[in-house]
Amino acid sequence: MHPDLEQLLVLQDRQQKIKQIQTEVETLPLQRKNLEEQLAGSVAGVEALKQKARQVEMGRKKLELDVGTRTETISRLKTQQYQTRKNDEFQAIGHEIERYENEIRKIEDDELELMVETDKVKADLGVEEKKSASVKESVARQTADLEAKSQTLQSRLEELTKERAEIAGKIDEDLLSRFEGLFKSKGDAVVVALEHEVCTGCHMKVTTQTAHRVKAGKEIVSCENCGRILYDVL
Numbered sequence: 016m017h018p019d020l021e022q023l024l025v026l027q028d029r030q031q032k033i034k035q036i037q038t039e040v041e042t043l044p045l046q047r048k049n050l051e052e053q054l055a056g057s058v059a060g061v062e063a064l065k066q067k068a069r070q071v072e073m074g075r076k077k078l079e080l081d082v083g084t085r086t087e088t089i090s091r092l093k094t095q096q097y098q099t100r101k102n103d104e105f106q107a108i109g110h111e112i113e114r115y116e117n118e119i120r121k122i123e124d125d126e127l128e129l130m131v132e133t134d135k136v137k138a139d140l141g142v143e144e145k146k147s148a149s150v151k152e153s154v155a156r157q158t159a160d161l162e163a164k165s166q167t168l169q170s171r172l173e174e175l176t177k178e179r180a181e182i183a184g185k186i187d188e189d190l191l192s193r194f195e196g197l198f199k200s201k202g203d204a205v206v207v208a209l210e211h212e213v214c215t216g217c218h219m220k221v222t223t224q225t226a227h228r229v230k231a232g233k234e235i236v237s238c239e240n241c242g243r244i245l246y247d248v249l
C-alpha cells in the first residue's frame with residue numbers, strides 16, 4: 016500500500032472518532048436539560064399539593080369562624096328570648112335560632128368533607144414527597160454521571176485531536192486538503208477499499224484502468240464516480 020494511504024487511513028480513523036465524540040458531546044446539554052426538567056417537575060408537584068393543603072386548611076378555618084359567629088348569635092338570641100315577655104316575639108326569635116342552628120349543621124357537614132379532603136391531600140403529599148426525594152437522588156446521580164462522561168469525552172477529544180494533528184503533519188499538504196474537502200462533503204469514510212473493482216464508498220464499479228492504478232499502489236487514486244480515495248484490499 017502507498018505509504019500516504021496508510022497515513023490517510025489512520026487520519027480518517029481519528030477524524031471519525033473525533034466526529035463521533037463531538038456528536039455525543041452535542042447531546043449533553045439536552046440530557047442536562049432533561050434532568051433539570053425532571054427535577055423541576057417533581058418539585059412543582061410537591062409544591063402544588065402543599066398549596067392545596069394550605070387552601071383546604073384555610074377553608075376549614077373559615078368554616079370554624081362561620082360556626083363561631085353563628086353560635087355567638089344563637090346565644091345572644093337565647094338571652095333575648097329569655098328576656099322577652101311577648102309570645103310572638105318569643106316565637107320569632109325561636110325561628111331565627113332554628114335557622115342559625117340549621118346553618119351550623121350544614122357548615123359542619125362541609126367541615127367534615129374538608130377533613131376528609133385534608134387527610135387525602137396529606138396522604139397524596141406524603142407519596143409525592145417520597146417520589147420527589149427519589150427523583151432528586153436519581154437526578155443527582157445521573158447529573159454526576161453526565162459530568163464524568165463529559166470530562167471523559169473532553170479528554171478523549173483532546174487526545175484524538177493531538178494524534179490527528181501529528182498524523183496530519185506527516186501528510187503532503189495537497190493530499191491533506193483533498194482529504195479534508197472530501198471528509199467535509201461526504202461526512203463519513205472517504206478513504207475506502209476497492210473490492211472486486213467496486214468502490215465500497217459509492218458501490219459503483221470503477222474502470223479497469225482505475226482498478227489497475229489502485230492495485231499498482233504507486234499513486235493516490237480516486238473513484239471516478241464519487242471522488243473517494245481508493246485502496247486495494249490484498
Ligand SMILES: [Zn+2]
Binds near residue numbers: 217238239241
Ligand atoms: Zn466511489
